[in-house]
Amino acid sequence: MVRKSATIQDVAVAAGVSTATVSRTLSKPSVVAKATREAVLSAVERTGYRVNATASNLRRQRTGSVIALLPNLANPFFSQILAGMSAVFRQAGYGLLVADTRAEPDPEGRLTHYLRSGLADGIVLLDGTLSAASLTRPARPPVVLACEWMQEDLPSVRSDNAGGGALAVAYLVGMGHRRIGHITGPQGNCLSQTRLDGFQAAITAQGAQTRAAWIFEGDFSMESGAAAAQAWLGLTDRPSAVFCASDEMAIGFMGAVQHRGLRVPEDVSLVGFDNIEVAGHLSPPLTTIQQRRSEIGGRAARLLLDMIDAGSLTGPSETIGVELIERGSVARIAP
Amino acid sequence: MVRKSATIQDVAVAAGVSTATVSRTLSKPSVVAKATREAVLSAVERTGYRVNATASNLRRQRTGSVIALLPNLANPFFSQILAGMSAVFRQAGYGLLVADTRAEPDPEGRLTHYLRSGLADGIVLLDGTLSAASLTRPARPPVVLACEWMQEDLPSVRSDNAGGGALAVAYLVGMGHRRIGHITGPQGNCLSQTRLDGFQAAITAQGAQTRAAWIFEGDFSMESGAAAAQAWLGLTDRPSAVFCASDEMAIGFMGAVQHRGLRVPEDVSLVGFDNIEVAGHLSPPLTTIQQRRSEIGGRAARLLLDMIDAGSLTGPSETIGVELIERGSVARIAP
DNA sequence: TCTGAAGGCGCAATCGTTTACGGGCCGGTG
DNA sequence: CACCGGCCCGTAAACGATTGCGCCTTCAGA
Numbered sequence: 001m002v003r004k005s006a007t008i009q010d011v012a013v014a015a016g017v018s019t020a021t022v023s024r025t026l027s028k029p030s031v032v033a034k035a036t037r038e039a040v041l042s043a044v045e046r047t048g049y050r051v052n053a054t055a056s057n058l059r060r061q062r063t064g065s066v067i068a069l070l071p072n073l074a075n076p077f078f079s080q081i082l083a084g085m086s087a088v089f090r091q092a093g094y095g096l097l098v099a100d101t102r103a104e105p106d107p108e109g110r111l112t113h114y115l116r117s118g119l120a121d122g123i124v125l126l127d128g129t130l131s132a133a134s135l136t137r138p139a140r141p142p143v144v145l146a147c148e149w150m151q152e153d154l155p156s157v158r159s160d161n162a163g164g165g166a167l168a169v170a171y172l173v174g175m176g177h178r179r180i181g182h183i184t185g186p187q188g189n190c191l192s193q194t195r196l197d198g199f200q201a202a203i204t205a206q207g208a209q210t211r212a213a214w215i216f217e218g219d220f221s222m223e224s225g226a227a228a229a230q231a232w233l234g235l236t237d238r239p240s241a242v243f244c245a246s247d248e249m250a251i252g253f254m255g256a257v258q259h260r261g262l263r264v265p266e267d268v269s270l271v272g273f274d275n276i277e278v279a280g281h282l283s284p285p286l287t288t289i290q291q292r293r294s295e296i297g298g299r300a301a302r303l304l305l306d307m308i309d310a311g312s313l314t315g316p317s318e319t320i321g322v323e324l325i326e327r328g329s330v331a332r333i334a335p
Numbered sequence: 336m337v338r339k340s341a342t343i344q345d346v347a348v349a350a351g352v353s354t355a356t357v358s359r360t361l362s363k364p365s366v367v368a369k370a371t372r373e374a375v376l377s378a379v380e381r382t383g384y385r386v387n388a389t390a391s392n393l394r395r396q397r398t399g400s401v402i403a404l405l406p407n408l409a410n411p412f413f414s415q416i417l418a419g420m421s422a423v424f425r426q427a428g429y430g431l432l433v434a435d436t437r438a439e440p441d442p443e444g445r446l447t448h449y450l451r452s453g454l455a456d457g458i459v460l461l462d463g464t465l466s467a468a469s470l471t472r473p474a475r476p477p478v479v480l481a482c483e484w485m486q487e488d489l490p491s492v493r494s495d496n497a498g499g500g501a502l503a504v505a506y507l508v509g510m511g512h513r514r515i516g517h518i519t520g521p522q523g524n525c526l527s528q529t530r531l532d533g534f535q536a537a538i539t540a541q542g543a544q545t546r547a548a549w550i551f552e553g554d555f556s557m558e559s560g561a562a563a564a565q566a567w568l569g570l571t572d573r574p575s576a577v578f579c580a581s582d583e584m585a586i587g588f589m590g591a592v593q594h595r596g597l598r599v600p601e602d603v604s605l606v607g608f609d610n611i612e613v614a615g616h617l618s619p620p621l622t623t624i625q626q627r628r629s630e631i632g633g634r635a636a637r638l639l640l641d642m643i644d645a646g647s648l649t650g651p652s653e654t655i656g657v658e659l660i661e662r663g664s665v666a667r668i669a670p
Numbered sequence: 671t672c673t674g675a676a677g678g679c680g681c682a683a684t685c686g687t688t689t690a691c692g693g694g695c696c697g698g699t700g
Numbered sequence: 701c702a703c704c705g706g707c708c709c710g711t712a713a714a715c716g717a718t719t720g721c722g723c724c725t726t727c728a729g730a
Contacts, residue, residue: 009717020682023719056718057717058684067430079411090434097400118387222616254618255618281561294409366709389686393716394715
């Protein structure tokens, strides 16, 4: 027969105390006498007791886990943020559940589901496009947004996206570029908009120029970067540099123009955004704006934990600085 | 005051039945009379009742979640397998917990911890290097390995790695190559070994040649691919093609030789392994062996669910076929 | 010696479900 | 009419931990 694992009862018997004392020894060791504590710990050791998290959670009216809702688990960008959260939650004794919102139909329904399900003590939302009406429900768990943000005043942790756009432009101008294009993310996305705003403000501030025909709409994917390259190739009057709102679009762009026999950075300079791992191994290696993904994840996790502890539905938003990683995809040109 | 969410008691009162009937209606609708069932469902609707998973799990002696242990959450290769598992587990009503084994010290201890903790009803292990002695414990949850495998007879779901190596060689020979090198994964890794075996068997079978100096040891990373390129550059007698045991190493290799001013595929042909997303957007696009990562994840998940249902610690291993994706990193040469 | 406070511990209720068991009720059969 | 077998459903006992309440000891101070 399979021996069930020991319960707190077994430990209590083995130590000659009550279950209450065992429980206290394990959770608040300071309130039990030294001798008792040692007897209990020894009994725990002997019986191989492990606290049953389910029972504990039921009694304590919590679930012991948090859930991360992300648009696409397969996207390395998101999974690196997850990695940052993972360690923080684990140390705090929370399990990290993951769910892919876009893998199935009705992503907003999924969010609503998780808000109501009581499956988690908190939610990290990595998809700012979801705007569930259920966020106004009174008895929902705390939610923090990572990377993206929404109109509702949910706390969020994100990079300085506008600053990144400005940084890219300043660098390009410093390298002698005056005519600068941009590939945006999908329309309506907060990241797209903020990076575009930062880009345009810096263009003006730096005395560079851009124009409507040089602003290509993408969706962060490599394919859309390649499509932008086609549009760029079709221009009679091309910008000498393009700031891409994601590394993936920069890669798509680069691959497509190289495929046409043009060269980066001689024929066009590129600056990406994200600093994904492959960026440094391309030819030429990609100059890009680095987001500290792991830190974003870690901060979001800690923020959520604070809210859970405080029983609060709101908290302070945070902005993480970005920096430019200089590599080889931008040419120095004579102005 | 914050209204707690309705319990099964509230529903029972609202429907004028006992809690047992409510529970039965929700889990085995066929055993309650139609009229009763409708009354209960209506009461559920009215009260906004949601079953408390923690209480249910406690009573049913399960946890309702499975845990995926992966060496590195930030690695897109693994996260895509996760994505494949995610949907399957969700539909089966299981939550998917993730944990990063290598993010913290003592990965084997972590595995042991999860085996004993009772936190999950099953474990998907994506790290074949862990060989916890605890796997022999009698009362452990079922475990399946995905991608990798171990000496112990745990069920596993993996690609046809040897077949992939052979496929690469056959293709290269078909393109006229006779002198073929290889970048392996880390020594001792089962994937490395199997791909190497498939490679060498095919070299012999196809009448091509390789030699010890053309076999470079890598670790699947871009850096190690770049290092292999340095070694390759240092050879006086170079192979005309290199089969890389991962796309990442192929990318590192390609970046490094291009950086030296050599060209792919004119100066060296490359075949990768995995077909990661960026492979098709490189210049040249990378010819590679495709692994069906999402399917691996899905199959592993289903296998684990079967084992959980059957209360079994063993199950059938599966091998998923691979295919060669022809792109532009291999030149046709005159033999 | 008596009193009060405080430290240490046990009793038992409680968290919300599931499910074995048994008891009505109804209809059919002998 | 008695009996029996199915349906349905309610009663109540778990599942394993946490914790408010209160009792008992001990010890210091008067």
